[in-house]
Amino acid sequence: MGAGPDFIVTGPAMAGSRLLSSWLAAHPRISLPVETGPCALAPPSAEAPAAGFRMLGENSRELLQTPEAASAIAAVRPDCRIVLVLREPVARAFAHFRHQFHMGLETTHDFAAALAQEELRRAKGWSPLHLYRAGSTYLDGVRRFRLNFGPDRLLVILHEEIETSPAATFEKLCFFLGLWPDEVAANDAWPPSAAGSAGVAVGAVCKGAPEPACAPVAQPLHQRAWARFARTVLPAREPDLCPGVAAALARSFAPQVDAIEAELGLSLDPWRTAQPAVGGAASAAGV
Known part of the structure; x- marks a missing residue:
């Protein structure tokens, strides 16, 4: 050994x-x-x-x-x-975004906006924990x-x-x-x-939870100020997963799902039929 x-x-x-x-x-x-x-x-x-x-x-x-x-x-x-x-990739991405938002580590409550900003975030050196599609x-x-x-x-x-x-x-x-x-x-x-x-x-x-060590790399002052505000004022506000955004993401992930299924010989049909939670009801079990 x-x-x-x-x-x-x-x-x-x-x-x-x-x-x-x-x-x-x-x-x-x-x-x-x-x-x-x-x-x-x-x-x-x-x-x-x-x-x-x-x-x-x-x-x-x-x-x-x-x-x-x-x-x-x-x-x-x-x-x-x-x-x-x-x-399932869409459910995971949204659950991750929702978690980051409630931890005060997201600058927007709009999941679609966070996805649209992903390449810009990557270029600015943000932590991979803020790249939801890539994750x-x-x-x-x-x-x-x-x-x-x-x-x-x-x-x-x-x-x-x-x-x-x-x-x-x-x-x-x-x-x-x-x-x-x-x-x-x-x-x-x-x-x-x-x-x-x-x-x-x-x-x-929960409200007042401490900021973890996985904050974005080189997070600007205005983002840190937003994080403090979101952590103390906004925890009750739930991000929404728009059905249109969920459907578009699912289509973008479909070739990957097919390839993983073929690679592993494992049926991923539950992923294809999954209906990601809307209105912030994402499962908490995946932490």
């Missing part, structure tokens, strides 16, 4: 990787921090892992958008197992991880599975890692439930 984690849970923001990590962290044979790590290849913590642990895991978001991530991980741990969490572009990242780890060491979990069948999803995760799911002791927070994850998002977007 080489250096680095035995498995990595990753996926775009608001897809559900943090929730899956919290489930796995409850398993007695897994040592896994619940909080999202900054990088899959970060130096190991000086803190000793839990006594009797069998596998060391890591939760690192945004690896899909980092071109060198898959090959760098494979160079250190070619036997590493990758759990990749994906969500839902999965194909290149999926191909890189499949190329470097092969189908046997890559498990793709859909956000929709987490919501509709959380217990079965947890079983699938455990079997992929070579563990028994029934080793987890029953308690008030167990077995896993997607509904329970809503509290994570509700707590994160």
